[in-house]
Amino acid sequence: MEIKVAKHAGFCFGVKKAIEIAEEVAQSNDGNTYVLGQLVHNEKVIKNLEGKGIVFVDDINEIPQNAVTVLRAHGEPGTTYATLGEKSIVKGKNLNDATCPLVTLVHNVAIKLKNNGYEVVIFGKHNHPEAIGTSYYLKGKNTLIVEHEDDYRKVIDYINENNFQKIAVISQTTMSVLGYKKLIENINNEMNHQFEEIPLSLKNLDVKYGFVDTICNPTKQRQSDVDELAKDCDIIIVIGGLNSSNSKELYAKSLEYGVESYFIQSEEQLQKEWLEGKEKIGVTAGASTPDYLIDEVVERIKNINNTNNELMKQRQKN
Ligand code: SF4
Structure with a gap:
């Protein structure tokens, strides 16, 4: 194994x-x-x-x-x-x-877009502190926050019901890269106008409909690692806190690949049945998971594997 x-x-x-x-x-x-x-x-x-x-x-x-x-x-x-x-x-x-400098960067992007006449929509989780924090640099509770790629209709209705001069979408730093891409694609497929990417430097603020990629690099790296694991693992174990947005994204991504996946908080939750007959075990963890929890999970997988091998040998002898 x-x-x-x-x-x-x-x-x-x-x-x-x-x-x-x-x-x-x-x-x-x-x-x-x-x-x-x-x-x-x-x-x-x-x-x-x-x-x-x-x-x-x-x-x-x-x-x-x-x-x-x-x-x-x-x-x-x-x-x-x-x-x-x-x-x-x-x-x-x-x-x-x-405050992480990459979250401050999102606040600054939000403020600059707003100051340049944009109505700003956030792709983020309604109850996540980061999305809530960013919304207060915009319209507070009245800021439109959409959580899912399928919420594209809410954005289109919002545009149709209002007479915005310019509109831009930004993202919470820990959202799904693919989900953000799909949200923009879904909006573009339904609208006469296309949302164009505005670079993070905000050099081009002439576009009427735009989006800025504000998902942070550590989040992107963790998500693309799941792409790699999903290619050749039989099972993926994701370790992360129950409230961790980025950990849940990793788990959802892993499931999307159709790989048998489990979301655990610590090694005690690992079940030996999950590992039976598996050749390659992928392990990943969200940005809020300490190294020692990852090491403990890896150790327990090794122990379970040794026990399974011993049992197998004994069965073969008998
Ligand atoms: S996930 Fe980490 S690096 Fe990315 S914005 Fe949050 S705290 Fe910063």
Whole structure:
């Protein structure tokens, strides 16, 4: 049996940096360190950080006045900074901003498109902090967010019902590359006008209908690794947190290839029956999965395989 671990499995640089910042801040802080929302969408990592004096809160009102605070990689709307400012939590003093630079890039793209007369639609998850954060740089709750390639009708209806001068679509950084491509294709197939790609540099802002590829490179690398695994593996194990958008995308992609696939959070969930008769096992993990969880899964696959081989030998002897 061969185990193939994806080249880019696990933590991306943005998540790694956010965890490093939170750990460093917590270590040098005698009291609690507050993080608004899940720093990373992985239950085991969160538990480990809680043991280091980090308190995770979902509601900004739970952060006390003057508290040492870390903002996660997913990015926050301006309103978060304003509310924290009212609590005397500010950058350079007690606010440590771990927003990934690639999320900040999406915010900047959104702002520049808006300032250049575009109505901006987001391809993203309605309840994902990144999409919500980006929407606040546009029209807040009134920003149109579409989750799926089949939601193209919503975009077309939105255009038809309004008299926008220019319209542009951008994406949450962790969405499916193929899903985004299909969404644009579906819109173009139904409309008289074609959505053209606007480069990330936003050099060409004359087009009336455009889209910008804002899916981040680490997400793209993890998705194209699944293409490779699906070519020659009998089964693909995807490791990731239950709330991890990019991990779920990897799992969905793997299923789309028709390969037997499982989405697990840790090695305890691996079932030996899944591996019976399999020659090549592919393993990948979302950007919020630490290396040690991947290593544990690989170790357990090896152990299951050794046990299966022993059983086979015994059966042959008998
Ligand atoms: S998935 Fe991409 S945008 Fe999100 S933290 Fe990682 S590198 Fe940054």
